[in-house]
Structures are given as structure tokens and as C-alpha cells.
Amino acid sequence: DSGVTQTPKHLITATGQRVTLRCSPRSGDLSVYWYQQSLDQGLQFLIQYYNGEERAKGNILERFSAQQFPDLHSELNLSSLELGDSALYFCASSVAPGLADYEQYFGPGTRLTVT
Amino acid sequence: AQKVTQAQTEISVVEKEDVTLDCVYETRDTTYYLFWYKQPPSGELVFLIRRNSFDEQNEISGRYSWNFQKSTSSFNFTITASQVVDSAVYFCALSEVYNQGGKLIFGQGTELSVKP
Numbered sequence: 001d002s003g004v005t006q007t008p009k010h011l012i013t014a015t016g017q018r019v020t021l022r023c024s025p026r027s028g029d030l031s032v033y034w035y036q037q038s039l040d041q042g043l044q045f046l047i048q049y050y051n052g053e054e055r056a057k058g059n060i061l062e063r064f065s066a067q068q069f070p071d072l073h074s075e076l077n078l079s080s081l082e083l084g085d086s087a088l089y090f091c092a093s094s095v096a097p098g099l100a101d102y103e104q105y106f107g108p109g110t111r112l113t114v115t
Numbered sequence: 116a117q118k119v120t121q122a123q124t125e126i127s128v129v130e131k132e133d134v135t136l137d138c139v140y141e142t143r144d145t146t147y148y149l150f151w152y153k154q155p156p157s158g159e160l161v162f163l164i165r166r167n168s169f170d171e172q173n174e175i176s177g178r179y180s181w182n183f184q185k186s187t188s189s190f191n192f193t194i195t196a197s198q199v200v201d202s203a204v205y206f207c208a209l210s211e212v213y214n215q216g217g218k219l220i221f222g223q224g225t226e227l228s229v230k231p
Contacts, residue, residue: 002159002161002162031217033218033219035219042221042222042223042224043206043219043221043224044221045218045219045220048217048218056217056218058218088158090160092160092219094217096217102165102217103150103162103165104162104217104219105162106152106159106160106161106162107159108158108159109158109159109160111158
């Protein structure tokens with residue numbers, strides 16, 4: 001158990017809908033990262049927050065947005081869902097303020113299926 | 116541009132065999148970090164090791180060992196005396212110190228199947 005929690009574990013929804021994925025980082029970690037794992041794209045970095053502020057952005061679609069709240073939990077919002085958004089979405093946390101020299105601990109992931 | 120290549124898509128071995136998973140990376144930075152993660156069938160990503168670019172010493176942890184060679188931009192992972200529980204997808208990842216945020220750039224993964 002990494003100490004990072006993600007809810008829900010599974011999500012099935014229809015095209016065009018909007019969903020929210022939630023992540024609670026390990027106690028004491030200030031940085032939260034979101035990654036998407038799909039069969040065709042592999043594991044890709046989406047976005048990172050540090051202590052409530054956006055720190056880095058990767059290949060995140062405009063239909064997707066995220067935020068980190070004062071209690072440090074984070075939410076990833078996916079809207080106007082398409083079939084291609086079906087993937088495993090991971091949240092990771094680390095203690096460091098965005099530096100590379102700390103490992104990121106991953107949550108169990110949320111499997112999103114868009115039908 | 117940063118890139119991680121794991122050329123072996125799938126490897127199948129019989130229990131107790133040694134197996135090496137290859138990882139080649141590309142970066143223009145002189146300071147960077149390399150990682151290995153394991154993804155068992157249950158789906159979670161488990162951190163295995165982090166190595167910085169200034170430390171080329173090989174590392175051994177039980178049956179696991181890592182060989183970092185800057186000259187060939189490789190960071191290979193060897194499992195000695197493999198076991199069925201080692202069956203998983205293994206990812207190599209790169210993070211550059213000076214990029215914003217410390218994001219991980221993953222390779223495509225190598226699926227290891229250890230048969231009894």
C-alpha cells in the first residue's frame with residue numbers, strides 16, 4: 001500500500017458525459033501528479049500540482065482539468081468524454097516541490113470506461 | 116527531447132532463470148534521474164529504484180540488480196532466479212532535474228512472464 005488513495009476504482013460512463021476522479025496523497029506529500037495509461041499511448045504525464053498550484057502540464061486535453069485543494073487532495077475532471085478517453089488514470093504523490101530527486105508513489109488507479 | 120525506450124515488449128522465462136530487462140534513454144540534461152516501476156496484474160505501480168545521473172554504481176537488492184551505464188545511456192534491470200511472483204509489466208522512467216515539476220517519462224514497458 002503506497003498510501004495514495006484514489007476513488008472510484010472503476011467508472012463506467014457514456015460518451016459526452018463528465019466525470020471527476022479523486023486522489024488523496026500520502027501524508028506529508030505536497031506534490032500530486034496525474035498520469036494516463038492507455039493501450040495506444042502508454043503511461044503519459046498529464047498535470048502536476050504542488051501545494052495547491054499548477055506546477056507542470058503535459059499532454060492534457062483541454063477537455064480535462066484538475067485542481068488541488070487546501071487539504072492537498074486533488075481532483076481530475078474529464079468532460080465531453082470520448083471513447084478514446086477510456087484508460088487507467090493514476091495519481092502519484094511526492095514530498096518534493098516538483099524536483100526530480102524524490103520518488104513518486106502511485107495510487108491504485110481509476111479505470112475509466114467510456115461506452 | 117527526452118525519451119525512454121524499452122525494446123523488449125514481452126519476455127517469457129521459466130522459473131529460476133535469470134532475466135535482464137533493457138532500458139535506453141535519451142536526454143540533453145546532464146542531471147537526471149532514472150526509475151524502475153513494477154506493475155503486477157493487479158494494476159498498481161510499485162516503485163523499485165531511483166538512480167541519479169551522477170551515481171553509476173550498480174545496485175543490488177536481493178534478487179534484483181540494476182546496471183547503469185552513462186556511456187550507452189542504459190539502465191538495465193536484472194532479476195536473478197526469477198519467480199512466478201515476478202510476473203508483471205516493468206517500466207523504466209526518466210525525470211530531468213530542470214524540467215518543470217519532475218514529471219516522469221515512461222518507456223512502453225516490458226511484460227515479463229515467469230512460468231513455473
